[in-house]
Amino acid sequence: MTMNWCLLAGVITLFLSVSSLPYYEDDFSDIQGPYCENIGCCNDRQDSCSVPILGTLCYCDEFCNHTRVDDCCPDFWYHCKGIPPPTTTTTTTRGPPQPIVGCEVEGSNRTVFWKEKVIVNCNECICESAGRDKVELLCETNVCLMDPMITETINRNPEKFGWTAANYSEFWGRTLDEGIKLRLGTLPPQQFVMRMNSVRRMYDPNALPREFDSEEIWPGYISGIRDQGWCGSSWALSTAAVASDRYAIVSKGKEAVELSAQNLISCDTKGQQSCSGGHLDRAWSFTKYYGLVDEECFPYVGRNEPCTIKRQGSLARAGCRPPKYGDRKSRYTVGPAYRLGNETDIMYEITKSGPVQATMKVHHDFFTYNGGIYKHSDLNLNDRHGYHSVRIIGWGEEMTYNGLQKYWKVANSWGPNWGENGYFRIARGTDESEIESFVIASWPGVDRKILLMAEELPNPA
Numbered sequence: 027m028t029m030n031w032c033l034l035a036g037v038i039t040l041f042l043s044v045s046s047l048p049y050y051e052d053d054f055s056d057i058q059g060p061y062c063e064n065i066g067c068c069n070d071r072q073d074s075c076s077v078p079i080l081g082t083l084c085y086c087d088e089f090c091n092h093t094r095v096d097d098c099c100p101d102f103w104y105h106c107k108g109i110p111p112p113t114t115t116t117t118t119t120r121g122p123p124q125p126i127v128g129c130e131v132e133g134s135n136r137t138v139f140w141k142e143k144v145i146v147n148c149n150e151c152i153c154e155s156a157g158r159d160k161v162e163l164l165c166e167t168n169v170c171l172m173d174p175m176i177t178e179t180i181n182r183n184p185e186k187f188g189w190t191a192a193n194y195s196e197f198w199g200r201t202l203d204e205g206i207k208l209r210l211g212t213l214p215p216q217q218f219v220m221r222m223n224s225v226r227r228m229y230d231p232n233a234l235p236r237e238f239d240s241e242e243i244w245p246g247y248i249s250g251i252r253d254q255g256w257c258g259s260s261w262a263l264s265t266a267a268v269a270s271d272r273y274a275i276v277s278k279g280k281e282a283v284e285l286s287a288q289n290l291i292s293c294d295t296k297g298q299q300s301c302s303g304g305h306l307d308r309a310w311s312f313t314k315y316y317g318l319v320d321e322e323c324f325p326y327v328g329r330n331e332p333c334t335i336k337r338q339g340s341l342a343r344a345g346c347r348p349p350k351y352g353d354r355k356s357r358y359t360v361g362p363a364y365r366l367g368n369e370t371d372i373m374y375e376i377t378k379s380g381p382v383q384a385t386m387k388v389h390h391d392f393f394t395y396n397g398g399i400y401k402h403s404d405l406n407l408n409d410r411h412g413y414h415s416v417r418i419i420g421w422g423e424e425m426t427y428n429g430l431q432k433y434w435k436v437a438n439s440w441g442p443n444w445g446e447n448g449y450f451r452i453a454r455g456t457d458e459s460e461i462e463s464f465v466i467a468s469w470p471g472v473d474r475k476i477l478l479m480a481e482e483l484p485n486p487a
Contacts, residue, residue: 061099062086067106107141129153129163133174138163147172148201169390169408171197171205176405177394185427189398194444197393204256205393206412209440211258211303212385214413215464219307224367231370238373239420239435240271240381247274247282248381248419251448253441255328261304262290263326263439264415268383269313269360271417273470275380281472283349285358286324293333300330306383306415310363310468317357317471319346359471366465369455373421375467381419384436386452386461388414395445399424399433400452402459418465421454434461 061077061084068075071089077099084090086106090098128137131144131151138144138153140161145151148170156162172193180191197205241248249267254260266287274282291300294312298304316338323346324335335344340355348354366372366382375382390406420435432454442448452458 060101060105062102062105067102129161131163145199148199169202169410171200171202171393173390173394173406176391176403179405180391180394180403184398187398187401187403188426188428188431189400190396191391191394192396193394196441196443202390202408202410206388206410207302208256208258209254209393210388210412210414211254211260211301212413212415213261213299213303213305215305215307215385219305220464222307222365224365224371227371227374229370229374231374234370234373234377237420237422238377239422240376241419244271244275244380247271247279249284249417249437251437251442252287252326252439254439257291257301257328258299258303259287259291259301259328260415260439261298261306261309262287262294264383264417265290265306265309265313266318267417267437268381268467269318269358269470271380271419272360272468273358273472276470277472281349281354281470283358284321285318286321286326288326288331289318289324289335292324292331293335293337295333301328306385306464306466307363310360310466313358313360314362314468315359317359319344319357320349322347354473361469361471363466363468366467369462372418372462372465376418376420379467379469381417381437382465382467384416384418384461385464386414386416386459388412388459392459395450397446398451399426399431400450400458416461418461419449422451436461 061079065075065077065086068087070087072087073085075087076083076085079099083097084099084102085097086099086102090102128139128142129151130137131146136144138151140153140155143150143152144163146163146165148168149166151163151165153161154164174193177191177193180187180189184190197209249270252263252267254263266285266289270283270285273285290298290304290309290312293316294304294309296312297308319335319341323341323344335346339357341348341357342355344357366375372382389402389404389411390408391403392400416439417437418434419437421433422435423430423432425431433451434454436450436452438445438448438450440448452461455462457463
């Protein structure tokens with residue numbers, strides 16, 4: 027009887043010493059399952075998601091391989107994770123193909139576990155097996171709006187490119203397609219519009235100043251920088267801003283007004299696409315025939331909202347408060363839009379009547395512009411582009427690495443944190459990015475009484 031108890035104690039001691047070995051040292055080649063196949067696979071850490079095995083427990087949850095000892099059930103990897111069982115006839119160890127630790131995320135110190143997903147810029151990636159002995163981070167192939175390669179190349183060669191670049195946090199994580207669709211928003215002019223004759227002015231091109239800035243000439247009259255948000259509304263914002271500038275300039279401040287771009291986005295629907303883009307000629311035509319209300323009456327929200335004001339009628343009918351000066355009752359209308367033909371025509375027009383509206387072709391690199399005189403770098407590896415409407419408010423020239431460079435000063439609609447406080451400079455006289463190909467303006471419908479009052483006021487310049 028005594029001998030039997032001693033024998034039993036020895037067996038128990040031997041069993042405990044064997045069962046306490048780490049699982050990666052055990053040989054389970056003859057007990058491959060089913061375990062997880064019977065109870066199912068569990069997410070996160072769940073102590074109840076376990077099965078008895080060799081006097082202890084093995085687990086079928088996501089935490090079983092995150093500890094020093096791998097306590098996953100033998101069929102966890104191929105049943106829950108899809109890794110096929112080893113085909114070799116030699117003794118194998120439990121767990122995934124060894125060694126699998128994780129995937130390094132390029133450009134950071136982060137490591138992700140096998141099958142873990144991570145967002146890298148604008149692409150979703152997953153750490154996947156790439157053969158038995160390695161893993162690889164497999165990512166979507168979207169072209170991202172912010173491309174560090176473009177930014178770093180531009181900034182390493184400022185003397186070559188003439189401008190600097192930045193990675194904007196608001197653009198990070200967005201695709202180039204999103205940027206083109208939602209950060210631009212001007213539909214290319216139709217052929218019959220492009221055939222519009224430009225106006226002829228009698229002036230001496232040599233008498234034009236070498237530098238001109240509407241903000242300095244007409245302080246307080248020029249619209250501030252707006253942020254269109256993720257709405258392709260540059261067609262509406264630039265139209266409303268140019269009209270606002272000209273109302274203030276022509277009336278010498280008596281009819282200084284911030285006109286509503288949302289009025290165009292929501293109410294100018296014939297042939298227009300709201301936050302998906304619009305035609306400039308149609309925007310000016312709508313403003314001519316129906317007029318716009320002010321920003322306070324119909325504030326900008328940057329999305330496709332229904333037209334909540336009467337399409338026609340007085341300011342009162344639209345539910346707007348009367349303006350501070352004068353006795354204006356009608357909405358703010360303009361005359362027919364007209365086109366400007368060349369560099370000096372544009373310059374002369376700005377000196378006489380204020381900022382003008384231009385359409386430009388936007389390439390990938392333009393989104394990263396931070397400062398300097400922009401020229402398309404051709405660094406992008408694709409030909410995706412879109413059209414954008416902006417306000418040219420002045421011009422100048424600057425000595426650069428490559429000699430004297432002429433430029434336009436242009437107001438963008440991506441907020442004051444982009445570019446040079448919301449503005450950018452672009453090469454002048456070379457039709458860079460087609461910015462001189464389609465430039466238009468219109469005369470504001472300032473009340474005659476206001477005009478007479480304005481004539482009595484000194485010029486603010």
